[in-house]
Amino acid sequence: MGMTIVEKILAKASGKKEVSPGDIVMANIDVAMVHDITGPLTVNTLKEYGIEKVWDPEKIVILFDHQVPADSIKAAENHILMRKFVKEQGIKYFYDIREGVCHQVLPEKGHIAPGEVVVGADSHTCTHGALGAFATGIGSTDMAHVFATGKLWFKVPETIYFNITGELKPYVTSKDVILSIIGEVGVDGATYKACQFGGETVKKMSIASRMTMTNMAIEMGGKTGIIEPDEKTIQYVKEAMKKHGTERPFEVIKGDEDAEFAEVYEIEADKIEPVFACPHNVDNVKQAREVAGKPIDQVFIGSCTNGRLEDLRMAIEIIEKHGGIAKGVRVVVTPASREEYLKALKEGIIEKFLKYGCVVTNPSCSACMGSLYGVLGPGEVCVSTSNRNFRGRQGSLEAEIYLASPITAAACAVKGELVDPRDL
Ligand SMILES: CC(C)[C@H](C(=O)O)[C@@H](O)C(=O)O
Numbered sequence: 001m002g003m004t005i006v007e008k009i010l011a012k013a014s015g016k017k018e019v020s021p022g023d024i025v026m027a028n029i030d031v032a033m034v035h036d037i038t039g040p041l042t043v044n045t046l047k048e049y050g051i052e053k054v055w056d057p058e059k060i061v062i063l064f065d066h067q068v069p070a071d072s073i074k075a076a077e078n079h080i081l082m083r084k085f086v087k088e089q090g091i092k093y094f095y096d097i098r099e100g101v102c103h104q105v106l107p108e109k110g111h112i113a114p115g116e117v118v119v120g121a122d123s124h125t126c127t128h129g130a131l132g133a134f135a136t137g138i139g140s141t142d143m144a145h146v147f148a149t150g151k152l153w154f155k156v157p158e159t160i161y162f163n164i165t166g167e168l169k170p171y172v173t174s175k176d177v178i179l180s181i182i183g184e185v186g187v188d189g190a191t192y193k194a195c196q197f198g199g200e201t202v203k204k205m206s207i208a209s210r211m212t213m214t215n216m217a218i219e220m221g222g223k224t225g226i227i228e229p230d231e232k233t234i235q236y237v238k239e240a241m242k243k244h245g246t247e248r249p250f251e252v253i254k255g256d257e258d259a260e261f262a263e264v265y266e267i268e269a270d271k272i273e274p275v276f277a278c279p280h281n282v283d284n285v286k287q288a289r290e291v292a293g294k295p296i297d298q299v300f301i302g303s304c305t306n307g308r309l310e311d312l313r314m315a316i317e318i319i320e321k322h323g324g325i326a327k328g329v330r331v332v333v334t335p336a337s338r339e340e341y342l343k344a345l346k347e348g349i350i351e352k353f354l355k356y357g358c359v360v361t362n363p364s365c366s367a368c369m370g371s372l373y374g375v376l377g378p379g380e381v382c383v384s385t386s387n388r389n390f391r392g393r394q395g396s397l398e399a400e401i402y403l404a405s406p407i408t409a410a411a412c413a414v415k416g417e418l419v420d421p422r423d424l
């Protein structure tokens with residue numbers, strides 16, 4: 001019997017010819033990432049166990065993105081601890097406060113390649129599956145095991161295949177596709193399963209749009225999200241490696257023709273409409289027209305889900321076309337990384353956001369998780385391009401968050417209320 005892409009990657013990483021769902025394997029890790037929030041616990045756990053040297057200082061990536069620049073004494077202390085660790089261990093790839101959100105920075109700097117096993121102490125590590133890697137979020141203490149040994153055990157997950165075909169309608173993006181899928185599957189419908197996205201619609205998508213989809217696999221319980229690598233993937237990965245001096249050989253792994261899936265969903269792209277994930281769960285998905293008309297206070301455009309250049313471009317186009325944002329609405333824009341910020345700056349996008357009265361922040365997680373900027377007060381309503389709308393995610397437990405695409409979010413900023421972008 002054939003194997004899926006995930007089974008093949010895990011078989012290779014654990015030195016086996018074949019694996020099946022449910023098998024327990026000990027896999028070699030290619031890339032291990034921690035950030036400023038999860039790193040300190042990993043480091044302290046290593047210390048507790050008396051581990052003096054990490055297994056490979058070139059395979060660990062340490063990055064500060066959640067509280068940057070430090071937003072409290074505690075955050076500054078975490079940064080100090082991690083910088084010291086980086087020095088002591090000779091960690092080769094360390095990105096201090098300036099580079100942006102880990103799930104954008106790792107791919108753009110060439111740290112992710114097809115066929116690799118990537119673990120990150122962050123739940124949205126599944127994003128990297130967009131490049132054909134097996135990538136999953138793990139806890140800080142599991143990460144200490146990885147730092148010490150370079151290995152981690154996995155139960156080989158079953159795979160759900162989402163076959164997406166047909167043309168997306170105007171104003172409908174990959175975010176509407178993934179939100180619609182989560183609405184159908186439910187927040188725990190894919191628990192411990194690999195969510196594989198394929199079909200002609202996915203093939204046509206940019207790498208950025210694909211990342212938006214794999215990013216949210218965890219929001220339906222998925223162990224990972226993954227897309228088989230194609231020419232676009234290989235070109236993206238090679239260019240990123242070349243630009244940043246991270247070149248290394250990699251193997252393009254794809255699933256077998258006769259691979260077996262636990263479930264197959266047939267998704268017709270042309271039936272998908274602009275949607276919102278309504279408070280307070282990601283699977284509470286409604287068509288934009290069903291909830292239109294509700295006044296909003298804030299719009300957040302950014303995050304590892306939708307803070308890339310194409311997202312910023314889509315958003316500013318809508319705002320510009322309609323001559324600006326509604327009075328009384330705050331719009332917070334956070335490019336996902338310094339590189340994406342610079343590209344947007346060069347294209348004049350940042351200048352336009354500023355001209356229309358949006359607040360543009362440094363690349364970070366801040367507004368996405370309500371830590372430093374863009375915190376919501378009781379009763380406030382926010383449209384966010386991020387991936388979570390849980391109670392209290394961006395501040396007050398009494399605030400409401402509606403998740404949407406950058407096009408829909410921008411349309412809401414223009415109108416000052418929830419709206420379907422086609423009805424502006
Ligand atoms: C702070 C971090 C551990 C967390 C995660 O793992 O996802 C954050 O990135 C988030 O999106 O809520």
Ligand code: SF4
Nearest residue numbers: 101303304365368369
């Ligand atoms: S941008 Fe948001 S979802 Fe992504 S890693 Fe940061 S806090 Fe988590």
